[in-house]
Amino acid sequence: MTLQFLADGLIAGSAIALGAAGVTLTYSIMRFANFAQGEFISWGCYLTLLIAGPIGAGFASSVDAIGPLSVGWNVVLAGVLAMALTGVLAIALDAILFRPLRERGATITAVMASFGASMALRALLEVLFSSHPFYLSRELQMAIPVAPGIRVTPDQMVLVGFAAGLIACLHLLLTRTGIGRALRAVGENPALARVAGIDVGRVILLTWFLVGALACASGVMMGMVMQIRPTMGSDILLPLFAAAILGGVGSVPGALVGGLIVGLAEATTVELLGSQWRAAVAFVVLISVLLIRPTGLLGRAP
């Protein structure tokens, strides 16, 4: 046995953390469990793929790998554009589906509707791209030994740093800025937020944009280390919720901690028990948290 699974778990955990941060934002600001979160991840990844092609075709030099990485500037630029587009996709889905339900006070219906939206968005990906797998990068990379028995590729190092950086930025946005204060105020009491002069509609738009952009970043991370398929997002939906609840719903640092723990727990389970047990890990984590510490590791008591 080598310790390689720890590195693999850390990378998967970083992608889970980004998605879980979105789950935690949607829930803490709109009191809404969005089951279409996985599809934002898949769509983010496919949009990156879709945009990277034309950029590479238009600017041939952009395809050249950046330094030791396996992808060129075209993928980086495409990822940034796709983050914005996925943010817009999330806003559009809210405008068409969730907002009308929210305004009628149909919270549970909105959660059910997000299941439907999830299926529709996934089916649309299969129609557009088939279920044939795609790759953001087919380059083979030399993995660099970082510890006894652990090797990581330059891509993986950059991705983990990128995920941690994004989570740190989000945490600072929420805790240190006026925008973050407004987001937290709407999360606690939307009616009072309006009385305090906050345009709640705009805060909700911003929230969806952030959620979409984070999901896209998560999708790009997954697309860099595994096959891109229409089901990639729905496959990690349960780990996302397990991570958000484990970290404490509403806590962005909690989403990071929860994501890493779920990622490492999955990788450890696969290493020790076999890959058929992977899917059970998120369930076990989720049930354990609900039994032992329902507020999560970094969550506040309601």
Added chain:
Amino acid sequence: MTVAATILDVDTLVAGYEPGAPIVHGVSIGVGRGEIVVILGPNGAGKSTLIKAIAGLVPVVSGRIRLAGEDITARPAHAMVQRGLAFVPQTENVFTTLTVRDNLKLAAQKLAAGQRGARIAEMHVLFPDLKRQGDLPAGRLSGGQRQMLAVARSLIVAPQVLMLDEPSAGLSPKVVADVFRKLEEIRDSGVGVVLVEQNVRAALAIATRVYVLVEGRNRLEGTRDELASDTAIAALYLGGAMVAGGASR
């Protein structure tokens, strides 16, 4: 009755949560600068609904609301604040998970960047407790301190009119006296104060003028002394407070 320098003018307002079933059936009130207008009435008279509708939180069916001559009917609540109409809800009127300081900073975000610190400092002078407890989550404040924070938060934007929904609810008589003393200070600074109250005696003690609503309609209006002089009215609508205790606090 003519009101000197009417700042808030509500004209035959019809409002309610459901379009077909209004709770306020054509109420008119006027509020002048530097006066405290108290709105009284039995339970279900539509007092709270009236001021929530003015604040933009309850849909207006018909009627007009003017603030300093400008028509602000049915503007969204957050826009009302910017125009100088502040509202303090009865319950859940502070952000309990935010610190006291963040509650004030949140309200100050509506101001130009250069004014924010000065305005918060002014609130610290008016409410010294809030400065001492700046780092405490607002949920840990006592009932009276919460009410003070809610008032301070709404005053940050220097409103022309301040509306409060039962600020005395759940507070001890001594704390009610403290809160109401602050309202008198606020009145003296030129703000028009609108007070919906069940605590008739305490409210009348600081009232300039009084409106009595019954079943969503204007029933009576007058200065405090006009109403007090009519013992029959006082006994009927003011719960005997004027008869029993006079206008003193």
